[in-house]
Amino acid sequence: MKLFKEIVVVLLLVGIITGCSNTGKTSSDAITYSNPLPVAFGDPFILSASDGKYYMYGTGGVEKGFGVYSSDNLVDWHFEGQVYSGDQPGSWTVKNYWAPEVYEIDGRYYMLFSADWKVNPTGELENFRIGVAVGDQPTGPFTEISDAPLFDPGYPIIDANILQHEGRTFLYYSRCCYKNPVESEVTEWVRAQNLFDEVEESWVYGVEISNDFRTVVGEPVLLLQPPYSMDDPQTEWESRSVTSGEVNRRWTEGSFAFEHNGKIYMMYSANFFGGENYAVGYAVADNPLGPFTKAENNPVLEKNVATGGEVTGTGHNMVFRSKDGEKMYTVYHGRTQKTGDERVVFIDEMRIDANGILTVDGPSTSEKEL
DSSP: OHHHHHHHHHHHHHHHHHHHHOOSOOGGGOOEEOSSOSOOOEEEEEEEOTTSOEEEEEEOSSSSEEEEEEESSSSSOEEEEEEEEOSOTTOSEEEEEEEEEEEEETTEEEEEEEEEESOOTTOOSOOEEEEEEEESSTTOOOEESOSSOSOOOSSOEEEEEEEEETTEEEEEEEEOSTTOBOOOHHHHHHHHTTSOSOOEEOEEEEEEEOTTSSOEEEEEEEEEOOOSSTTSTTHHHHTHHHHTTSOSEEOEEEEEEEEETTEEEEEEEESOTTSTTOEEEEEEESSTTOOOEEOTTOOSBOOOGGGTOOEEEEEEEEEEEOTTSSOEEEEEEEEETTTTTSOEEEEEEEEEOTTOOEEEOOSOOSOEEO
């Protein structure tokens, strides 16, 4: 009996010592997931909110507006419902609600988005502008702050993105390809191959806006566009939709800017968003309005079917950090053989090394730890 009591005491002490020394996560505590996530969004955007939760917004899922999913761990997502509804009395919008991004500022939540403008006297087929809506909760409801778009540059624009830098606010957006034919060596090559008569392009611009998101400060600055020459190292990957004969457009869109070690990184997408060649690259600048230099290791995210994978159409990404700030992730949409034409959401870890080189650990479909 005495021996039994001594054994019990020893086991209890071992358990106490082991429990006290194991202050980190054990392997059984690790959170694992696999792509794609069970969310059918295009242009996904994740807000890491002050309430401790993650909120994901994106294109699709609801009629004439935007919905949101919430999560405590980036793996299990709960649909919270529609948070913004367009085409309402007093709204400047009418259809095609795309690419929402939500920012938490001073206890309020600001949504930037693209939609077709009701003011369309010439009957343009693409009449996109950028608007702002505000809510008191990440789950909305979001209400437009004006009965007009943020501004009218005179051509259709989409894919709003915001960078707050040294007390100032900068807006990035993409000019649509619509009615923007561009002469280049690529265009000349395309004509010589009897693929298309002209090539339209979309370009990324930046402009300062007021900190209350209501007015534009100064004039827009052209920051990124597809390469001009055939021998440019970026031309091959940024022109695949055109050179393959798929469409007569070259896109530079879906920009997302963030700061890292004193530099401004801008990630962007190229090629047709509805095709397999949609891919992501990045450029770096010293200032929010450039000039930006494209990275030599582009693209950093693209289809993987040629290497035995099943993912295509990877694009329109954004970047966020884990709650402890230790890891950097990118969220983007893509397609798999199983999902077909439907865009679904992927999350993969992203790194920037000591030399400033950005890489993405994806597209992945195998089980991974967050």
